[in-house]
Amino acid sequence: MYRNNFMGLNGFVWFMGVVENRDDPLKLGRVQSRIFGWHTDNKSNIPTTDLPWAQPLYPPNSSSLTSTPKEGDFIIGFFADGESAQQPIFLGVLPGIPEQTPAAGSGFSDAREDRKSTRL
DSSP states (O other), X not given: OOOOSOTTTSOOOEEEEEEEEOOOTTOSSOEEEEETTTSXXXXXXXXXXXXXXXXXXXXXXXXXXXXXXXXXXXXXEEETTGGGOOSEEEXXXXXXXXXXXXXXXXXXXXXXXXXXXXXX
């Protein structure tokens, strides 16, 4: 039997991240999230466009409803491909107010604020 690194075989890998983009070209409710411990806050090293798309997990009775977290929201989820960490699935949003605002243009921040500052 061929075995690879997948959820359930080598463990269940949880994550928490910050949504940087919710403009899903497939309109499936996916987001691109910078994940703590896996992605650097340096957008030169890992631009938002290079982050993997995180798929939402909806309850079976709500599969036709889509609600997407906004930029700057914290999400929690797991990787469907285990430690390869390229197939994130998010379970929900962790609401809160950051104690300090990240530097403009860095990761783990609300990308909408970066766009506002470049328009001025």
